[in-house]
Amino acid sequence: MFSRPVARTTTPGHAGGRLRKLQWVHKWSSIVCTTFLLIICVTGLPLIFAEEISDLLNPPHYAELPASAPRVNLDRLVAGARHLYPGQIVTSIFVDDDEPQVIISLAPSWADLKADPRSSRFVRFDGRTGTVLEQSKPPAQQRQTFLGLMIRLHVDLFAGLPGELFMGAMALLFVAAIVSGVVLYGSFTRKLSFGTVRAERSRRARWLDLHNLLGVVTLAWALVVGITGAMNELSTPLFALWQQTDVAAMVAPWKGKAPPDQIELSSVQAAFDTTQRALPEMTAISLTFPGGQLGSPHHYLLFTKGRTQLTGRLFSPVLIDARTGRLTAVVRMPWYLRALEISRPLHFGDYGGLPLKIIWALLDLVTIVVLGSGLYLWLGKRRRAPSEIGTQLDADIEVVELLEAAE
Amino acid sequence: MIPRSSSFSRQWSWPFGLAVLTMFGLLSALLGEGGIWWWLSWTALTMPLLVVARYWPLRRLFQRKSRS
Numbered sequence: 001m002f003s004r005p006v007a008r009t010t011t012p013g014h015a016g017g018r019l020r021k022l023q024w025v026h027k028w029s030s031i032v033c034t035t036f037l038l039i040i041c042v043t044g045l046p047l048i049f050a051e052e053i054s055d056l057l058n059p060p061h062y063a064e065l066p067a068s069a070p071r072v073n074l075d076r077l078v079a080g081a082r083h084l085y086p087g088q089i090v091t092s093i094f095v096d097d098d099e100p101q102v103i104i105s106l107a108p109s110w111a112d113l114k115a116d117p118r119s120s121r122f123v124r125f126d127g128r129t130g131t132v133l134e135q136s137k138p139p140a141q142q143r144q145t146f147l148g149l150m151i152r153l154h155v156d157l158f159a160g161l162p163g164e165l166f167m168g169a170m171a172l173l174f175v176a177a178i179v180s181g182v183v184l185y186g187s188f189t190r191k192l193s194f195g196t197v198r199a200e201r202s203r204r205a206r207w208l209d210l211h212n213l214l215g216v217v218t219l220a221w222a223l224v225v226g227i228t229g230a231m232n233e234l235s236t237p238l239f240a241l242w243q244q245t246d247v248a249a250m251v252a253p254w255k256g257k258a259p260p261d262q263i264e265l266s267s268v269q270a271a272f273d274t275t276q277r278a279l280p281e282m283t284a285i286s287l288t289f290p291g292g293q294l295g296s297p298h299h300y301l302l303f304t305k306g307r308t309q310l311t312g313r314l315f316s317p318v319l320i321d322a323r324t325g326r327l328t329a330v331v332r333m334p335w336y337l338r339a340l341e342i343s344r345p346l347h348f349g350d351y352g353g354l355p356l357k358i359i360w361a362l363l364d365l366v367t368i369v370v371l372g373s374g375l376y377l378w379l380g381k382r383r384r385a386p387s388e389i390g391t392q393l394d395a396d397i398e399v400v401e402l403l404e405a406a407e
Numbered sequence: 408m409i410p411r412s413s414s415f416s417r418q419w420s421w422p423f424g425l426a427v428l429t430m431f432g433l434l435s436a437l438l439g440e441g442g443i444w445w446w447l448s449w450t451a452l453t454m455p456l457l458v459v460a461r462y463w464p465l466r467r468l469f470q471r472k473s474r475s
Contacts, residue, residue, distance in 0.1 A: 186418065194421040195462040206464070213462055216422045217455045220429035309440050345437055352436035355449045362456050 019187055026180040031378065033173035034371050040167070040229070041368045043154040048349055048360050050147055057146075062100055065128050069100075072130040074269040077102055081123045084135065088121065089262055093287045095127065095272070097305075102127040110291045118142070161236055168233030175226045178219065185216050204380055211373040214366050221363050222370075228343035238336050243294055250319060250329050251296035259290055259297035266325035271300045274327050275318045279304050282316055290322045299328055309351070314341050421458075428454045 046053060078090055081104040088106040091113060095102050106121045107113035113120055124134040136142075156163030189196070189212060197209040268287060275284045282304035288295050295301030299319040305312055319328040333341075345351040349360030432451030435444045
């Protein structure tokens with residue numbers, strides 16, 4: 001299998017120089033991102049099964065009711081939440097379309113919430129009986145949950161927006177490492193049959209072959225998850241951009257007017273009903289009260305989603321005048337937020353049942369082996385004394401061998 | 408001399424084929440409405456894993472250098 005001749009037309013020096021540049025790109029993009037990518041891959045593993053783990057740790061208990069049981073009026077639930085947290089403002093409502101629950105969030109004020117997201121409180125209701133299922137614990141009793149810890153390590157390393165952008169940059173370096181790695185794969189394996197792991201040679205050569213093989217086999221998946229991961233890390237600035245352009249233009253006529261007080265607000269249930277009439281094909285799942293970072297000081301901002309596999313991932317935002325309850329606009333989602341919405345399932349792997357999640361986890365494990373073997377190959381090269389290079393097969397020497405043979 | 412195209416296809420047909428299968432698997436579950444599309448997705452995305460299982464020389468990797 002080593003004897004097949006390879007036709008090449010490039011001039012000797014040119015190909016070697018290109019290869020060295022690629023090796024430089026592969027080496028440095030990998031060195032910078034590998035530690036963080038290992039954190040991302042390891043914390044991502046339980047996150048694939050976040051829903052299953054959370055159901056296991058906190059089994060949901062719902063009253064046995066027929067599927068057709070009517071939903072409680074949302075205004076009654078809002079009043080219930082206000083009663084439990086007097087003096088706080090209601091910030092948002094989440095009406096789950098998957099389980100019969102309604103989660104109402106509150107905060108001392110919008111300014112407090114912005115300054116410290118942990119000042120947020122919530123009440124979880126059964127949407128059919130109106131009974132309180134769960135309440136947020138007081139700050140002193142709040143503990144870091146396992147999944148919460150995994151998410152922070154995976155997304156921002158507890159560093160907020162700078163952390164998100166940093167991890168996004170690491171994802172892009174990972175993509176650069178994959179692309180340069182594929183070209184290097186082409187050089188390393190030019191004279192090998194696919195899947196060859198040269199067991200008869202040194203341990204380093206075996207791991208190099210395995211690194212190449214596992215890397216190229218999971219190439220498309222790793223690229224997709226890497227690119228969509230970088231995209232997901234941009235969600236904060238992308239939503240801010242949308243807020244400052246499309247949303248700002250939509251609510252411009254209200255500029256300068258006094259925002260409504262909490263007691264002036266129109267019915268929340270009516271806002272959901274108005275939205276449902278305007279978009280009969282969609283399901284409204286959330287409502288943000290006026291004054292938040294996203295939306296308008298004068299409007300309820302509702303998010304609706306479609307009912308098919310794909311459109312269930314695509315949201316249509318709706319603005320409802322919070323004083324009059326009239327529909328102001330169905331907001332068009334710009335292309336970059338659509339791209340973000342498509343990036344979510346392709347990154348999470350949560351769109352094809354449990355088998356897809358298991359496949360996701362296995363591919364994640366393979367990626368961990370690729371990262372680990374890459375680290376091993378690099379560290380091994382550095383540790384080796386110069387005199388030993390001649391006696392043991394080395395990655396660079398291998399490339400040179402191949403090139404010389406080819407030219 | 409074997410023409411370049413032949414060695415090129417010998418080298419890249421497996422990686423390319425697996426990449427196409429992966430993309431198909433990723434999209435079929437996303438765009439298709441459950442049922443058969445999920446099964447096709449699971450099947451397509453299992454292929455890279457089968458290739459890994461087929462070629463992974465688990466026992467030999469952790470042996471000391473065999474050629475001395």
